[in-house]
Amino acid sequence: MLAFLIRRLFEAALVMIVVAIVAFTLFRFVGDPVSQMVSQDATIAQREALKAELGLNDPLIVQCAHFIWKSLHFDFGISYKFREPVVNLLGQRMPATLELAAIASLFAIGIGIPLGVYTGINRDSLLTRVIMAGSLIGVSLPTFLIGILLIYLFAVTLHWLPSYGRGETTSFFGLWQTGLLTSGGLRALVLPAVTLGLFQLTLVMRLVRSEMMEVLRTDYIRFGRARGLTNRAIYFAHALKNTLVPVITVIGVEIGTLIAFSIITETVFQWPGMGLLFIQSVQFADIPIMAAYLLLSAVIFVTLNLVVDILYMLIDPRIRVAVRA
Amino acid sequence: MSDPILSVKDLRVEFATRSGPLRAIDGVSFDLNKGEVLGFVGESGAGKSLTGTAVIGLIDPPGKITGGEIRLEGRRIDHLSIEELRRIRGREIGMIFQDPLTSLDPLMRIGDQLIETIITHVAVSRTEARARAVKLLEDVGIPAAAERVMSYPHEFSGGMRQRVVIALALAAEPKVIIADEPTTALDVSVQAQIIALLKKLTSERGMAVMLITHDMGVIAQIANRVAVMYSGRIVEIGPVADVVRQPAHPYSMGLMGSIPSLHAEHARLKQIPGSMPRLTALPAGCAFSPRCERADARCKVERPALAATGMTTSACFHPVTSTVAEVAG
Incomplete structure (x- = not known):
């Protein structure tokens, strides 16, 4: 029984990692958040600053690992729209x-x-x-x-x-x-x-x-x-x-x-x-x-x-x- | 002789179909005495199982008892309400099915299944019912019954499960047991044990048994009398020894002739040509006439009734008078 539970938990962890990677790829493919967040007449410098603040300049792998690591600590980042931690919003x-x-x-x-x-x-x-x-x-x-x-x-x-x-x-x-x-x-x-x-x-x-x-x-x-x-x-x-x-x-x-x-x-x-x-x-x-x-x-x-x-x-x-x- | 414990008269069972009723049991009559084992033999579809199912009142729609009467200790039970019939089942008449692997609820401990059955019929406490359950398992020869009572069905072998099934059927001490092919699904070596067990239990408890099987060997070992069924009718009934040695009906003769024997010298077993007619296409006269070498014009139009013929009672205009040994030889 215990062995079974441990095995199932291990499988669950695998599933979660795969889902996390899929979730991460969302960041890459669904639109550009920066252009959504700034006004149309924002300067390039302002855009770059926001990009850096959101961590979008790091290498892909780093961003992904970062994302999974933070997710494990219930840190899903800041909502682009509400400017509030996502975990609070969901909570x-x-x-x-x-x-x-x-x-x-x-x-x-x-x-x-x-x-x-x-x-x-x-x-x-x-x-x-x-x-x-x-x-x-x-x-x-x-x-x-x-x-x-x-x-x-x-x-x-x-x-x-x-x-x-x-x-x-x-x-x-x-x-x-x-x-x-x-x-x-x-x-x-x-x-x-x-x-x-x-x-x-x-x-x-x-x-x-x-x-x-x-x-x-x-x-x-x-x-x-x-x-x-x-x-x-x-x-x-x-x-x-x-x-x-x-x-x-x-x-x-x-x-x-x-x-x-x-x-x-x-x-x-x-x-x-x-x-x-x-x-x-x-x-x-x-x-x-x-x-x-x-x-x-x-x-x-x-x-x-x-x-x-x-x-x-x-x-x-x-x-x-x-x-x- | 005392009154029979179970008496069936002119029983008729029909299935409603789109093209009209199909008569599956046609005028079956027999008496079952206390402590007696009455065997029912015949091919698949002859109506042996259906007769047993009718007696215990479990015929599924569209099947229906359309005629005759069934009496248990003189009291008619074929017209009872569903609830009255339920009280009789298990308490007065028990039934054992063919396949012990599928007869037990896989999710319930066998002890609970026994206790459930006992409490349904007998006013005893759970603890008492539990003690009875253990006793029953001991009676049917399950070793370490006190522990095994906590086991689930899948933890038993086929033969042991059939013992559990028998214990369940006996749980409320019924007077009549209908055993429908109780050994067919078992290994040959286990079959012998189950037959010995049934024999022991019937003589100890004085139960009457309707033993339905297509295995003449089983009948010969345990039954007192035997009824041979063909196309929904009893074609011959009599003491086992007589029906086996000197049957009067040509169909019974054919059946007995097709039993392999260690002593016989001829190499090929006799077989009955053709097959049993479908219920939709029963011949007008004797249902066996198309396959019968003794049949004449009368057999094709008139249906013979059961009558004393030689040692047994059979339904034939031209009963066989020689013994099985003579015919085979």
Whole structure:
């Protein structure tokens, strides 16, 4: 187990170095930050001074090593646009994105799994057909359209929920702005979380359904029935548990997607999270932010993958054996 | 003789298809007595497994029992609600499946699977159920049962897993066991052990067993009576010794003639020409008539009923009167 973890951590480090190199090359290829930052009538001397200040005159390798070294210390440089350390900017924005992603994941998993179980058991019932047809909408409608439709219905027409922003937030030790403790903050979370999680919900549901149908055909389920086990035991203790390995794999990746690529939802709802920061930095060719965002996304995915691997071992004793061997 | 523990009368199972119902079991009747092992033999698709599945009420749609009755100790069980039927399964009638490698939930310790089954049917505490689970594993011959109870299925060999499956089927002490090809997926040497175990358990516990197999050797070793099935019907039923030595139905004769023997001198095994008809194309009269050398015009139009013929009961207008040895010789 420990050896396995060490091996996985080593692999994770390799992945991170590769991503860091890619992030660094951003600096070389995405526009010229200097021309973005100075006014049009700046002198050449002023431009050169800024270039030197940003460290753009050093040799490539040095710049790259410098970048990786500083990244390890959470120093991602100064944002070209905001003139503020990138780590501060991301730190301010991260709680908004993480809370949004957490609620969206809960929504997707909390509804997706039960619906998947139901439709997997009652594969031909009327309700199943309705749910499956509805899930097609969730899969096929683009996120921004769902967001706009929800805003139109619940914010503009019914006035039930706010249409943009985080609402009221409270601060934890000045580090973490949370919207989870006030009713205004919670109300503001509903629409963006539904928008962000809907696709994942349908994905989880469809996966659980197909896995359930697969497992319910197996001999051990038949044998369970032949022993007179209750439906509850058969569906949940045996069938659902046996669907979890593939389901957790997908959920792990999808949570990463929710955190790292909530850009569209955050834009539609003007949600002050990292995605919105990212889109602004793209418009401005604010490379330090983009590079840091890329690294952060990689960290999220690598971490989630590690968590998924550990969960595998907790669920399936056969994988534990394979790891020990 | 006392009343049979399980009594099946004129059982009919049909599958609804687009081109109308397909009759997979057609008028099967038999009695199973206490402590008796009744073997069911026949080719694949003859309806042996389906008969067992029907008795325990586990036929999957589109299959359905469309006629006849099944009585357990005199009480009809083919019309029970899903919940009532569930209480009978495992408690009154247990079932053992063919493949021990896939019959156990891979993610659950075998002890937990046993405890779960016991608690479902018997009002005992978890600790008591656990003690029973260990006892059951000992009964089916698993060494170091007290430790093995914590093991997962993948930690057992095939033969050991089939023992676990048997322990699970016996967990709530059912009166009838349906063993569906219990040894088919096992090595020959392990087969003998499992058969010996089944034999021991049935005589110790006085259970009645429906033993479904296509292996006449297994039947000969353990069964008291045997039913030969063909195209969804029982074509012959009788004491094992008689059916093996002197079957009356030409199909049974063909089956017995195709068993390899150490003593026989002829080099080639007899085989029955042709194959069993599809359910969609059953002949009008006796289903075996197209393959039967004794068939005449009557066999093609009229379906023979089961009747006493010689030593056994068979469904044939022209029963064989000679023994297997004579026919082979």
